Structure formats: C-alpha cells, structure tokens
Amino acid sequence: MERTGADIRFENATVTYPNGHAGLKGITLDIPAGQMVGVVGLSGAGKSTLVRTINGLVPLSAGSIAVGGHTLTGRGGTQLRGRELRELRSNVGMVFQSFNLAKRTTVINNVLMGRLYHSPAWRTLLGAWKNDDVELAMRALERVEIVGKAYEPAASLSGGQQQRVAIARALAQRPQVILADEPVASLDPPTSHVVMRDLARINAELGITVVVNLHFLDLARTYSERLIGMRAGEIVFDGTGAEADEAVFESIYGRSLTAEDVLEARAEL
Amino acid sequence: MSQAAAPSAPYMGQRPSKPRRGRPTAAAVVVLAAITVWAGLGVGVDLAAIGRNWQNAVVNTTQLLQPDYAFFPKTIPALLETLNMAVIATFIGSLLSVPLAFLASRATNPNAPLLGAVRFGMNLIRSVPDILYAAILVAVVGVGALSGIMALVLFNVGIIVKLVSEALDAEDLGAQEAALAAGATWTGANRSAMLPQILPSLASQVLYTFEINIRASTVIGLVGAGGLGILIDNVRSFFRYHELSLIILEILVMVLVLEALSSALRKRLV
Amino acid sequence: MSVETATSKPAPAAPPGPGRLHQRPARPAHWGRKALWLLVSLIVVAAFWSVKIKWSALADFGPQLVKYLGLMFGPPDWSKFGEAFSAVVLSVQMAWIGTVLGILISFPLSFLAARGLAPRAVNWPLRVLFAVIRAVPEVVIAILILSVTGLTPFTGALALAVGSVGTLGKWGYESFEGVDPGPKEAVRSTGGGTLALIRWGIWPSAAPEVLSFWLYRFEINVRASAILGLIGAGGIGKMLTDNVQFRNWDAVGMLLLVVIVVTMIIDQLSGAVRNRLVNGSWRPPRSRGRNRPRR
Numbered sequence A: 001m002e003r004t005g006a007d008i009r010f011e012n013a014t015v016t017y018p019n020g021h022a023g024l025k026g027i028t029l030d031i032p033a034g035q036m037v038g039v040v041g042l043s044g045a046g047k048s049t050l051v052r053t054i055n056g057l058v059p060l061s062a063g064s065i066a067v068g069g070h071t072l073t074g075r076g077g078t079q080l081r082g083r084e085l086r087e088l089r090s091n092v093g094m095v096f097q098s099f100n101l102a103k104r105t106t107v108i109n110n111v112l113m114g115r116l117y118h119s120p121a122w123r124t125l126l127g128a129w130k131n132d133d134v135e136l137a138m139r140a141l142e143r144v145e146i147v148g149k150a151y152e153p154a155a156s157l158s159g160g161q162q163q164r165v166a167i168a169r170a171l172a173q174r175p176q177v178i179l180a181d182e183p184v185a186s187l188d189p190p191t192s193h194v195v196m197r198d199l200a201r202i203n204a205e206l207g208i209t210v211v212v213n214l215h216f217l218d219l220a221r222t223y224s225e226r227l228i229g230m231r232a233g234e235i236v237f238d239g240t241g242a243e244a245d246e247a248v249f250e251s252i253y254g255r256s257l258t259a260e261d262v263l264e265a266r267a268e269l
Numbered sequence B: 001m002s003q004a005a006a007p008s009a010p011y012m013g014q015r016p017s018k019p020r021r022g023r024p025t026a027a028a029v030v031v032l033a034a035i036t037v038w039a040g041l042g043v044g045v046d047l048a049a050i051g052r053n054w055q056n057a058v059v060n061t062t063q064l065l066q067p068d069y070a071f072f073p074k075t076i077p078a079l080l081e082t083l084n085m086a087v088i089a090t091f092i093g094s095l096l097s098v099p100l101a102f103l104a105s106r107a108t109n110p111n112a113p114l115l116g117a118v119r120f121g122m123n124l125i126r127s128v129p130d131i132l133y134a135a136i137l138v139a140v141v142g143v144g145a146l147s148g149i150m151a152l153v154l155f156n157v158g159i160i161v162k163l164v165s166e167a168l169d170a171e172d173l174g175a176q177e178a179a180l181a182a183g184a185t186w187t188g189a190n191r192s193a194m195l196p197q198i199l200p201s202l203a204s205q206v207l208y209t210f211e212i213n214i215r216a217s218t219v220i221g222l223v224g225a226g227g228l229g230i231l232i233d234n235v236r237s238f239f240r241y242h243e244l245s246l247i248i249l250e251i252l253v254m255v256l257v258l259e260a261l262s263s264a265l266r267k268r269l270v
Numbered sequence C: 001m002s003v004e005t006a007t008s009k010p011a012p013a014a015p016p017g018p019g020r021l022h023q024r025p026a027r028p029a030h031w032g033r034k035a036l037w038l039l040v041s042l043i044v045v046a047a048f049w050s051v052k053i054k055w056s057a058l059a060d061f062g063p064q065l066v067k068y069l070g071l072m073f074g075p076p077d078w079s080k081f082g083e084a085f086s087a088v089v090l091s092v093q094m095a096w097i098g099t100v101l102g103i104l105i106s107f108p109l110s111f112l113a114a115r116g117l118a119p120r121a122v123n124w125p126l127r128v129l130f131a132v133i134r135a136v137p138e139v140v141i142a143i144l145i146l147s148v149t150g151l152t153p154f155t156g157a158l159a160l161a162v163g164s165v166g167t168l169g170k171w172g173y174e175s176f177e178g179v180d181p182g183p184k185e186a187v188r189s190t191g192g193g194t195l196a197l198i199r200w201g202i203w204p205s206a207a208p209e210v211l212s213f214w215l216y217r218f219e220i221n222v223r224a225s226a227i228l229g230l231i232g233a234g235g236i237g238k239m240l241t242d243n244v245q246f247r248n249w250d251a252v253g254m255l256l257l258v259v260i261v262v263t264m265i266i267d268q269l270s271g272a273v274r275n276r277l278v279n280g281s282w283r284p285p286r287s288r289g290r291n292r293p294r295r
C-alpha cells in the first residue's frame, strides 16, 4: 500500500532572488530514491533555498529539478503551475523549523492538511473529511507515537510533540520525498534526537527519500547516510559522514570546528 | 554586533544637543487649533445658548426620569422588529463577510489586482453612512424591515471585513505555507490553516457587530427602515418625552444586557 | 540559537512507552458547542420566521436598484455640487467639534475611571455613565439636548461629543489600565504622586494608542454626523432628507459621491496617522511569516 521513494535530480539548478542575490549557483546533484541526505552549512549558505526548490516553494531561475515523474524548470522552460505543481507538491512532504502548525485547531485537523490535495473543494470547505483520509491521518499519528493527542489543540503540545505532528502531516500525504528544513533548530537536544530518529525510521521503514537541513554537523553525521556541505549557494562537499573530517569542515564553515557547531557539546553546557 | 555595543569613547562622553522634536509638535498643535477654529465657526459653537436655556434641560430631564410605562405594550412590535433586524442582518452580514475578508487580506489573496479591487470596494462600502443606505434602500424596496436589514448588512460587511482581514494580515503564515507545500489550493490552505486561527476574532467581531446593530437598527427607522426608529420619530415630533424616555430605557436595557452577554462570551473565546 | 529560544517544554528523551499517546482517543462529543450552535440557529430561524417582510419585494430588487442607480448617477446633478460639498463640510465640522469636545471631557474622566488612579467609589459611577452613554444612539442624545441649543449644527456637535465620551472614556481607562507596570513602579519608587505617575508612568506608554483612538472616533463621528441632519442639525442628513422627500435622486447621487470621496480621503489620512502613531510608519505593517511561497 505504501509507496516507495522517488529520486531527485538537479541539473544546473540556479536561483537568483528578485533582489539579485544568488541563492543557488548552478547545482547539479543526484539523490537516488530512498536515500537519507543531510545538508549542512552556515546560515545563509543556501540550504533552505536548496530544499525549497524541490517542491517549488522557491522557483528556479535556470536549470531544472526532476522529482519522480515531474520536472521543475526555470523561467525559460515550461514552469510547473496550477494542478501539476500541486500534484508534485502532494508527493513531497515538508517539515519546517517552526513546525508551521495551525495552533488553534486540533492535531488531527493539522495532520489532515496533508490530504488537501486529494480532497474535493466542497469537502475541504465543510471540513467533511473522507473516512479513509481520517484513517490515514490516524495511522500517521500512530507512526510518530502521538495519536493520543489527536483531538487536542496543537497549541497545547510541547515543541517536540508539535514537530512530530508536523512529521505526521507530511506522512499523511503518503509522500515519496520528505524535506526537512532545520527540523530540530527550535528543539532542545534530547527532543532533537527523538525527532531525528523518527525521520530516520520513516526513511528506513517506508523507503521515503529524506532531505534534511541541519545546522549541527554531528546530528547530520549520526542520522544521514550521505552528507552534503553547502557554502555560498554551492556544494562544497558530497560524501559520507565518515569522510567529513576537519579539513572538509573548514571548507564548509570557513573556520575550524567549535562547540557552537555540535549539538552534544551544547547539550552539556 | 560587538562594535555597536562598544561605541567609541568620545561619542558617549559628549552631551548631545536636545533633539528638536518640539518643532513638528508645535506645528501639529497650530494646525489642529486652526482646524478647530474653522470647524467651530462653521458649526456655530454657541456656549451662551446653554446658559440661556438650561432650564429647558431641567424640564426635559424631569420628564425623562418619569417614563410612561403604559406606553410599553405599544412599543413591543417595534422592539421585536429591531431585534429581528439586528439578528438577521448580523447573520447575513457575517456569512458574506467571511469570504470577502479572505479576499481582502494580503495574507490570503495572492491575486494582486483582485486584492486591490476588493479592498477598494470595501473602502467604498464603508465610506457611506448607514443612514444613507437606509434612505436609498427605503426608496428601492419600500418602507419596512427589509430595507433596514439590507442597510445594516452593508454596514456590517464594511466593519467585519475590515477587522477580520486585519486579523488575517497579522496572522502567522506558517501553517498556510505548509498546506500549500502539501499541494493544497489557496482556498484549501486558507480554509484549513487560516480560518481556525482567526475564528476567535471573527466570533468576537460578529458579537460586536450584533451590539452595534441593536443600536443602529433603533436609528435607521428614522428614514422608514423599520424598528424603534419609526417610533422615535413619532414621539419626538409631538414632544412626548415620557414616551421617548421609555424607548430610551428599552434601548438601554437591551444594549446593556447584550453587551454583558457578549463580553462574557468573548472572554471565553479569546 | 535553539536551546535558548525553544518555546517548548522539555520533552522526554525517548518516546514514551505504550500508554496514552499510543491509544486512539474517542472523538470528543462537544455537547456544549453543539448546544450553542443549536441556540444560535434557533434564534436566527426565529428572527426570519417572525419578522414581517414582504420577501417578494426582493424579486425585482435587481431592476429596481439599477433604476435608482441610474436616477442617482446617470448623471448626478452637478449643479448641486456646491450644496453637497457644503453639507459634507458642515458634517465634518460637526464631527470635528464633537470629537474635540468629547476628548476634552473624556480625557480627565477616563483617568478617574481607571483602577488605581482614583478610588473605586469614583471609578464605578464613571464606568456606568460611559456604558449608559454608549447604549444611547447619538440621534436620541441630540433630541434630548435640542431644547437647550435649538435646531443647530452645534446641537449635533454636542450630541456627538456626548456620544464620544462613552467610547473614548471606556477605551481610555482600558488602555491606562493595560499599561506595562514597569514604568509605573519606577515612578512610584521615586516617590512620585498620582499626577507624576500619570505624566511619566502611564501617558508615555498609553499615548500612541489613545491618540489613535481619538482619530478612530473622529472617523466614526464623520459617519454619525449624517444621522443628526435628519432631526434638523444640518449637514449631510438635512440635504439627504430634503432631496429624498422631493425625489431629487440626481441630487442625492451628487451628495453620495461627495460623501464617498471625502470620507475615503479622511479615512486614508487618519489611517496613515494612526499607523504612524502605533507602528512608527505611515503604512500598515507587513504580514508575519518570512518565506512567502509563490504560486
């Protein structure tokens, strides 16, 4: 019943923001289906830009990105719009740094937002969800072990619980890809591990391709099979965690490793 | 950041000159005073009249303090009509306002030309006083509650859309972004991510509008649009202050009861 | 960046073992909410059912509306522009004087109505007074003071002034009571009296909001002044009744145009000043949420 992951192929993907700032400088990158990739880099390196191009939240200026059967292109090409773009997005779940839940409504309603693409407009407007969709949402909540809170307002949950609800929302899409943009940056160290473990488990059990941006190098090393280092809109490292030594670190961060860059060190502070 | 925190020594050591904020303030005061004098001349402020005629006020007030309770049965139909008009207008006004508010907020309407058009239309609707609507609608659909309700609806849409769209503008857009990222349409994202967030302020707006409607529907009757206003017009033409007094008392009780009820409800909502 | 700003309560290090979080909860029934909706629906249905309306009048509402819009605006009576403009100006003047007088009266009263600035025995009567005034429509107030100042625009201005006291008084004391306690304590701790407290502990924080309320009330008064013309106080309402009576619709159209244009200009100006006062910028604040997705 569950679907497998999709591969993601960047071809010379370029993003120039309206103010002229180069967010991505011609990235070419191949992420095979089912891989868990950690993206690290300084703040402003272009990590968010990279993942946000994958579901079209940030439009490409040039080049292309193929996600499963869909291709996003820059302004020159035939840009995905309307229903086609939404179809691509429905195959790609996204987890945000600040959880992005509608805090005043219930947990289950938040998870059901993952089914919006598949719901006809009248059901959406009336809030009359299909039983199948509710079942899917419940199962997603069970997978992140928080189904007991289904009917509570999202605002009443702790940060870690809210992020797990957000993961369930992404899972409810039955996605082929999950993107996570600094998913643990608002959480304390122990909770960060819970959330990262959830993402890793989803990747392992469901075969969903996971691309996760992380500020902390050690978290990325621990949880991802492949590490991508970014700096100034370019990829400066692509390899396994084991290969990422001190020299590689300097090329990504432009300086040597400090306690600031490691979650465990901060946890001990 | 560290540079800003440690400014060079001479700067902190020097006494700065007092900033000249006085000049714009003085200019503003002069302008405001000039407008006030101009308006005062236009209106014909005549404080002496108060000195000359204050006895009239005493006579009126004593009459007012003795409401003619025997008049009460005759006011019941108008009283009920006022309540009915307020309820119906609030209901229809709220139903129309919700979609319009979403169209009128930068946060929920990505279509710039449509956004501009809706906002302009709303400003237009809001700029016409309710009594003008009532007077015109009485001519169009005839004397009675219908014209009053329509006038109130227009008036309500103006208020609710403005306040709710401002609430939407101030709302966090995270959940909406997440819904769009999951493949939702703008309508779907707004419905499921934004609507729940503004529901409390919407409900509180609706209650507030209901209060205003009670007050307004007592007045628009003056031009024939139903409700207590028609009675007010009758009794004042014949200087029947005891009866006017009863009507005022009724409005007072109605509004105070509703205000108490709705402020209790609003406290629970927000 | 993360640990310090985390809004979360600390969560357990490991997912909790089998327990409440793992069991699907029953869907809550929300009886209270359902009862409330039922009550509201009943009230609405009762209102529709009992109101005496010839709904059939709605059938030809469209054509009728077009007909009257045609009478009013096709074209409006430009020869009445001067009269309409004077009427609107007079209404605006009434609104201005009403607002100014309302501010002068309500300003001291709202301090006396604020808790902590005057004894309870003074607070409460004032609050009741404000509530009573708010309940009475301006036109009724005007009828009451008619016998003192006669059928003049000044009567209208006075009625608006009294009406403004009701709202400005309430908004004033609410805003004084809502002021951040920090500066208040600072003034108290230096031994300042109540006047010093008001001037240095309360006014600086409350001023932007209170000033913006004054402007907002002016916007309301501009609209309310139209009603007062109906009982003879002059301005928009007078020109309206005079012309509706004789079915001079093109003159009404002219009046409507001037009202709309003048009111929209006043609203824009006042809105910009209010934004300046409250947010420090002439334009409204931008939405929160940084990375706006595009279509």
Ligand SMILES: Nc1ncnc2c1ncn2[C@@H]1O[C@H](COP(=O)(O)OP(=O)(O)O)[C@@H](O)[C@H]1O
Pocket (backbone or CB within 6 Å): A017, A018, A019, A021, A022, A023, A041, A042, A043, A044, A045, A046, A047, A048, A049, A050
């Ligand atoms: N909407 C935007 N407009 C202009 N510049 C932007 C925008 N979003 C991001 N940038 C710039 O692009 C660069 C990369 O940003 P981002 O992808 O958010 O980096 P990261 O996620 O690694 O911190 C930064 O220099 C940032 O200032």
Ligand SMILES: [Mg+2]
Pocket (backbone or CB within 6 Å): A044, A047, A048, A049, A181, A182
């Ligand atoms: Mg980022």
